[in-house]
Amino acid sequence: MNKQLLFVKRPVGEVDASTWTLETNPIPKIEDGQLLIKQHYISLDPAMRGWMNNSKSYIEPMAIGSVMRAGSVGEVIASKNPKFKVGEYLAGTGGVQQYTSTDGKGYYPVDPKMAPLPTYIGTLGMPGMTAYFGITEVGKIKEGDTVLVSGAAGAVGSVVGQVAKIKGCKVVGIAGGPEKCTYVVDELGFDACIDYKNENVASRFKEECTKGIDVYFDNVGGEILDIALSRLKMHARIVICGAISQYNNKTAIKGPSNYLALLVSRATMQGMVVFDYANRYKEGAMQLGQWMAQGKLKTREDIYEGIQNFPETFQRLFSGDKMGKLVLKVIED
Numbered sequence: 001m002n003k004q005l006l007f008v009k010r011p012v013g014e015v016d017a018s019t020w021t022l023e024t025n026p027i028p029k030i031e032d033g034q035l036l037i038k039q040h041y042i043s044l045d046p047a048m049r050g051w052m053n054n055s056k057s058y059i060e061p062m063a064i065g066s067v068m069r070a071g072s073v074g075e076v077i078a079s080k081n082p083k084f085k086v087g088e089y090l091a092g093t094g095g096v097q098q099y100t101s102t103d104g105k106g107y108y109p110v111d112p113k114m115a116p117l118p119t120y121i122g123t124l125g126m127p128g129m130t131a132y133f134g135i136t137e138v139g140k141i142k143e144g145d146t147v148l149v150s151g152a153a154g155a156v157g158s159v160v161g162q163v164a165k166i167k168g169c170k171v172v173g174i175a176g177g178p179e180k181c182t183y184v185v186d187e188l189g190f191d192a193c194i195d196y197k198n199e200n201v202a203s204r205f206k207e208e209c210t211k212g213i214d215v216y217f218d219n220v221g222g223e224i225l226d227i228a229l230s231r232l233k234m235h236a237r238i239v240i241c242g243a244i245s246q247y248n249n250k251t252a253i254k255g256p257s258n259y260l261a262l263l264v265s266r267a268t269m270q271g272m273v274v275f276d277y278a279n280r281y282k283e284g285a286m287q288l289g290q291w292m293a294q295g296k297l298k299t300r301e302d303i304y305e306g307i308q309n310f311p312e313t314f315q316r317l318f319s320g321d322k323m324g325k326l327v328l329k330v331i332e333d
Helices: 047-052 118-120 124-138 155-166 178-187 202-209 222-228 274-293 307-319
Strands: 004-008 020-025 035-043 072-078 089-092 099-102 108-110 144-152 170-175 190-193 213-218 232-240 269-273 301-305 325-329
Touching: 004 089, 004 307, 020 155, 020 269, 020 307, 035 118, 047 307, 089 118, 118 301, 118 325, 124 155, 124 213, 124 274, 144 155, 144 222, 155 170, 155 213, 155 274, 170 178, 178 190, 190 202, 202 222, 213 222, 222 232, 307 325
Parallel strands: 144 170, 144 213, 170 190, 213 232, 232 269, 301 325
Antiparallel strands: 004 020, 035 072, 035 099, 035 325, 072 089, 089 108
16 A cells, blocks of 8 residues: 555645645556656655745646655666666655656666665755755855855755865855754864854854855845845855745745845845756766765755654754754655
8 A cells, every 4th residue: 555645735824734634545556658666765845835835936836635745765666667677766756655656757766875865865866956056056156255055954055065165165054053053064064153043143144254245045035135135245146045934924925125235246146946957967966976975075864754754744844853854764664
């Protein structure tokens, strides 16, 4: 049987357990051209909150009654598609379920001998690709830049900062709590980390970014974006990757009130969606994998177990009660 988490109610504000229902259905049968994947791990990402809204976005909103959309990695256990063999491991968008049938479109092979499976939905998956192309292509970092990263202990921010350090930048992170800030500096190698829960962010910006910010990689939006705008250097670049502080708003999203700083600094603020770089994922994964093999890039997955625990695990994205990439193991040993 196949345990599936179905999306049954569009949330207003914060999600709760009533947003989904867990069902057990027969494992799907495959037809010609299809394959069956036994899923091992599911990726939990802040973007999933936006997919639940019935509004225009970079991707179609989820339909009520559909399997909750999510990145996944698992093993091919049956195939009627000559491109995929039984025993291969694939990463793709299999949703929050234990088994998925697909024609293989959008899936790519991964090697569990080269890296643990959860890494392929973390640093070597969409979060890693978002970080790599976001900071190099949109942020256009160069040696000597001062780079500010919010959500620095998260799946994307942690890779952004490490890539910037590899490229010769000064990197300042923003994270919530002393444990995360210590991790960001001592383990990931950031030059400094600002604890937004316990420190005056504006004052710490002035201390750590004395000459201003060349690049701000924004994962949170809200007040911190406004403060960052006040510290821009000439021709600075802001990468808008996400705004997790605003995703559960019941009222209108709070935009930057300090946006005229872009004019004064002749700066740019550009949105970034990883799907725009789909034809270059292999390039990004090879580079990130090389840095990992060289010990220059560290990865961390925060793994929880049980598909039935998806709702409470999902909440960790917004409470901050996690470190690194949030992953749910759905295979039952």
